[in-house]
Amino acid sequence: MTLEVALEKQLGAFCFASEFSLNCRRVGVFGPSGSGKSTLMHMLAGLLRPDRGFIRLDGETLFDGSSKINHCSEKRRIGVVFQHAHLFPHMGVRRNLLYGYKRLPARQRRIVPQSLIEVLNLGPLLDRGVESLSGGERQRVALGRTILSCPRLILMDEPLSGLDEGLKYQIIPYLKKVFAEFGIPFMFISHSLNEMRLMTEQVLELADGRLCSRTSPHQLALRRMGSAPTGYVNLLELQDPRPHNGLCIYRWGTQEFVLTADEQESSGMFELSSREITLFKRHPEATSARNMLRCRVKKIFEAGNRVGIELDCGDGHLISQVVGEAVRDLGLEEGGEVVAVIKASAFRRLY
Numbered sequence: 001m002t003l004e005v006a007l008e009k010q011l012g013a014f015c016f017a018s019e020f021s022l023n024c025r026r027v028g029v030f031g032p033s034g035s036g037k038s039t040l041m042h043m044l045a046g047l048l049r050p051d052r053g054f055i056r057l058d059g060e061t062l063f064d065g066s067s068k069i070n071h072c073s074e075k076r077r078i079g080v081v082f083q084h085a086h087l088f089p090h091m092g093v094r095r096n097l098l099y100g101y102k103r104l105p106a107r108q109r110r111i112v113p114q115s116l117i118e119v120l121n122l123g124p125l126l127d128r129g130v131e132s133l134s135g136g137e138r139q140r141v142a143l144g145r146t147i148l149s150c151p152r153l154i155l156m157d158e159p160l161s162g163l164d165e166g167l168k169y170q171i172i173p174y175l176k177k178v179f180a181e182f183g184i185p186f187m188f189i190s191h192s193l194n195e196m197r198l199m200t201e202q203v204l205e206l207a208d209g210r211l212c213s214r215t216s217p218h219q220l221a222l223r224r225m226g227s228a229p230t231g232y233v234n235l236l237e238l239q240d241p242r243p244h245n246g247l248c249i250y251r252w253g254t255q256e257f258v259l260t261a262d263e264q265e266s267s268g269m270f271e272l273s274s275r276e277i278t279l280f281k282r283h284p285e286a287t288s289a290r291n292m293l294r295c296r297v298k299k300i301f302e303a304g305n306r307v308g309i310e311l312d313c314g315d316g317h318l319i320s321q322v323v324g325e326a327v328r329d330l331g332l333e334e335g336g337e338v339v340a341v342i343k344a345s346a347f348r349r350l351y
């Protein structure tokens with residue numbers, strides 16, 4: 001997807017004025033409340049008319065203030081998924097799902113409904129009324145309905161923020177699978193750094209209606225590490241669990257981690273805070289922590305009033321944080337060896 005945007009819009013005292021061009025499929029829009037994220041989405045979708053500027057999607061002009069082009073939202077073929085699924089209450093799940101699809105000209109029907117139903121696991125819900133669905137199920141139906149209308153771009157305005165923590169992370173694998181399978185580009189608004197990192201490859205950061213940075217989600221997380229109470233969150237895909245003395249061993253590349261057993265005991269995505277990784281100069285003789293990894297210090301960097309340490313663990317990288325005094329006491333230097341010690345209880349399953 002190529003998206004070229006230069007837009008201005010005055011809303012009361014708030015002024016949106018940003019321009020950017022993108023050439024990637026998974027874009028995040030990040031910024032504090034009131035920074036203009038929804039305003040941008042509404043202008044892209046054709047729900048709010050900009051005062052000036054242009055929007056070009058894959059070379060086609062959707063809006064141009066100077067030449068008075070302003071395609072209506074249907075003609076733009078941009079799908080929108082909102083925070084709360086707006087399903088038609090008088091229709092069942094099946095009719096909701098196929099609503100946009102049935103109205104498409106045959107040549108635009110690129111997605112086979114049955115394959116989408118399988119990816120989103122909607123089969124068991126098809127004959128249900130929408131009132132009986134949980135928040136997560138409603139969001140899956142709303143997403144499915146939008147995807148079946150075969151848009152050129154999908155805008156998601158905080159699609160997970162109406163869901164509780166557990167449910168939110170259950171939806172992410174569906175989202176990832178569906179976008180990988182059907183290859184539709186998307187823009188994803190969220191306040192959550194974890195969501196940005198799990199979903200997107202590039203992030204536009206807004207502040208006060210201006211684009212203040214354009215970065216990778218990993219760099220954004222590193223930059224905010226010093227001010228975040230959780231430090232940096234390492235996201236680890238752990239696989240092939242096997243029980244071990246009341247604990248559970250997971251594979252991380254060629255390394256292994258011992259975790260406290262959880263109900264699920266299946267491969268999945270886990271978070272590990274940079275604060276939970278203790279560094280030792282040499283292998284400790286005895287410790288209650290179950291994980292000791294020999295690593296190389298790749299990078300030492302400032303992170304607020306702490307120091308961030310990027311560790312090269314062979315197959316993957318971890319970020320740890322220490323205080324400045326520890327860097328001196330341990331004699332930490334880039335290229336040097338350290339042992340990272342992590343408790344079995346420090347890992348938290350996301351999904």
Ligand SMILES: Nc1ncnc2c1ncn2[C@@H]1O[C@H](COP(=O)(O)OP(=O)(O)OP(=O)(O)O)[C@@H](O)[C@H]1O
Pocket residue numbers: 011012013014031032033034035036037038039040
């Ligand atoms: N119709 C309007 N009239 C006046 N001000 C408006 C109008 N619509 C939005 N605003 C203001 O524009 C600013 C940007 O709003 P917007 O909804 O785009 O922010 P946001 O970044 O999406 O915030 P949030 O994360 O809270 O959803 C806010 O200060 C909002 O109050």
